[in-house]
Amino acid sequence: MTEQAIYRQESTQSQSRYCPACQRAFLVPGGWQAIPCPLCQQAALQVSPNTEDLAPIELIVPPTLDAQTVDVLLSQFMKGAAFPYPDFKAENLKKRLVLIYWPIWLTDVDLDGEWDAIFGYDYQVVSSREKMGNAGWSSQKVIKTRVKEEPRKGFLNRHYENVISPALHTHDQRLSQLGMVDLKTAHSWQAVNTAQSVIQKETLHPNELEDGVKKQCVNLASADCRKASGAQHPKSYTFYGEFKNMNWTKCIVPMFTTYYVDDKGVRYPIAINGQTGAVYGRRMASTKKAWLITGILLALAIIMMLVLYFSKTDYFICSAVTLVLAFIPLIHATTWNNRERNKPPLA
C-alpha cells in the first residue's frame, strides 16, 4: 500500500495546508491525516490559517507514467549511487510516492499593431579552394553561406494561445529540474481528477505577470514576423501595438514525489515529472557505510603490517599501500556528498 493510500480517507473536501519548514501551501484532500510536506519532506503539513480565495483550476494535465515505468525510472536513478543508505531502495521510494499537481498560468492574448524589425537572410556565395602540386593547380568550388541584414516593417494581428507563465516563484528552477509536460494533453479540470492528490497553491498572480506575458508574446510575434518575411535570423524586433483580450487560465501539471531517509532520520525528497519521467533529487552517500569500509581496510592494513614486520619479509610496503587505500572510500563518499549538496534543493 502506498503512503498516498494510507493518507486517503473517505472525503473529497480539500483542505488548505502549509509546510512550516518550507512555507509552501497545498490543497490536500480533506480526509488525509498528518502528511509530510511532499516537496521538502522536513515537516508535516499544517492546516493553513490563510483562507484567501485561490483562482479556480480550469485545466489539468493528467500523469501518463504507469507503475512499471516509475519502477524503471527509480532503478535507473539509484544506479551508480555511492554508498547508498539502507533506506535508499526502489521499493521504499515506490511505497512513498505521492502524486502532486503544481500550477502554471496559461494566457490567451490578441496582438494587434505595427512592427519594425531587422532580419537576417541567408545567401550563398561561390568561393574556391586551390591546391598546387607537381601536376599544377587544381581548383575546388566551395559554397559559403552568408547572412545579409534587411529591414522589414508591417502589421500583426494574431491570436496567441496558452502562453505559459509561472504560477510559482520557483517555476524556472522546477522547469530546469524536471522539464515541462505536453500541454496538448490538458483537459478541463473536475474535482474528481484530483480527489486523491495534493495540489500546490500558486504564489504568483496574473496582475504580477502581465509584463512577462507581453514580453513572451513579443518574442512569439517576432518569430512569426520573421517566418512571414521568409528570413532565417532575427536581429532586432519592436512591436508597437495593443495586447487585447488577455485571458488567464490556471492549469495544474503532474509530478510524483517520494523520499528516502538517512542514518539520522533526515528525509531527502525525490521528484519525477508525471509525463516525461525526468527524475530529480539528491543521492546522498552514507558516510557511516564509508567509515565502516575504511575501518575494515585499516584493520586489515594494521594486521598485515604486524605480520609482515614480524616475518621480516620485504613486503612491508604492501601494508603501507593498503593503509593509504583504506581512506579512499571515505574520500569518495565525502566528495560525492559535496557534489550532491551543491545541487539546488527541489524547487
Place this chain on the structure above:
Amino acid sequence: MQVPKYYFPGFEQVPSGLDGVMVFAPIPEKDAEEVRSYACPQCGGHLKFDVNSAGMACIYCGYTAQVATKQVGKSAQSFEFTLENVQASEQEWESDRQLLHCDNCGAELSYPKGAVAATCPYCGSNKVNLSLPKTKSLRPQVLLPFVATPESLQPRIQEWLGKGWMYPKTLKDAAQMDKLSPIYLPYWTFSASIDANWEAEVGHYETETYYDSSSKSYETRQVLRWRWESGAISHQFSDITINGVNPQRINHAMLTAIEPFNLSGLVLFSPDYLVGMNVQAYETPLKESWELAKQEMRIVTNKLCEKDTGSSHVRNMSIDMNYDNEQWRYVLLPVYLSGYSYNANYYNFMLNGQTGKLAGVKPVDWKKVRLITWLVALIPLLIALISLIIANISGNGESLFFSGVLAVAGIAISIALYIKAKNAEKIV
C-alpha cells in the same frame, strides 16, 4: 485588414508567409527607363557627350551641361560572387541581337548584343540603353571618364609615328590618320584575400669542413642542403583588372599595352557619359574573367610563397590556398581607337583615354632593316677576313683572335636587330 501598399514611406508590401502578418520591404531601386533619348533643351537638337568640355554638348547651338555624378574611386561599390550573379552573368547574352525603340522617330532598331549606346540611323538622335543587362549588378555601376582629349593626344601620336630607326622615314608625314574614336570598354575588377599554406624542399647553403688530401689540410666549402619546410602567407589582392571584350573584336595585347588605368578616378555611372559615344558591354562573362584573375593571383601567390621560404633554392613546392571575401566590379574604362593608312595598308592603334598611353602597330621599313643588319654582320666579317689575310702574309696571328670575336659579335647583333624589327611589326 486593408492597408495601402505604400503605407510605410520607402517600403512596399510584399507577400507574407503567415496569416495575420503583413510584411513591407524596402522598395527596390527602380530601373531607369529602358532607352533614354537626349535632346537639347535650348534648340531641340541632338546632345552628345563632349570629351573636351567633360559634359554634354549640343552640336548645333553649343549648349553645354555638366554631368551630375560623384567621384568614388576605389571605394566604389563592389559585389560578391553570389550564385545569382554568377549564373546571371552566364545567361545575359543569350540572344545575338537586341531591339531599341527610337522615341524620336519611332523606328525599331536592331543592334548587336552588347551595344549600350547607339545613334538612330534615321533621325540621328543619340540613345543610351540602360536596361542592359537584366541583372542590375551586371550593369556598369561606375566608369572612368575620358581625361585625355583628342587634341591633346595629337602631338603624342605624331611623336610615336616618328620614333624608331626601323620604321619608314616618311611614316610621320605620309600616314593618313583616322579620327580618334572614343569608346568605353568593359572591364571586371577583382579583389580577394587569400590564405595559403605551403610546403617545399628548401635549399640552404651551409659551410662544411673537409680534409683536402692534396694540400693535406682541413678546408671549408659551401654546400647546398635540402630540407622540407612549411609556412603560411596571407595576401590581399586589390582591383585586378580583366577586360571583358571578345578577343576577336579587340586586340587584347594592344589593350594590355595601354594599361594601367588609375581606378581612383572612378565616378558613379551616369548615362550622360555615354551619349553619342561608343560603348561596349561585356562579352567575357564574370566566371571566365574571374578565372583569368585567379591565374594572376596564383602566380603572385606562388612567388610570395617562394619568397616566404627565405631561400632562392626551392623545389617540390605544394600550396593549399583558400580564397575569402572575393569581390568584383563591372566598370567602363575609356579608350580611343584609331588607325592610319600608309602605303595602301591600314594599321591600328589605341590610346588610354585617361593617361594617354599609346600602343599600336607600325610598318617596318624592311629595306632599311635588311641593309643595316647586313652591314652590321658584313663589316666585322670583312675586317676578320682582312686580318686573316694579313696574318697569313705577315706570319703574325696576334690580331686574329680579336677579329674572330668581332665577326661573331657582328653576326649576333645583326640577328638581334632582325628579331627586334620582327617584334616591332607587332605592337609598340
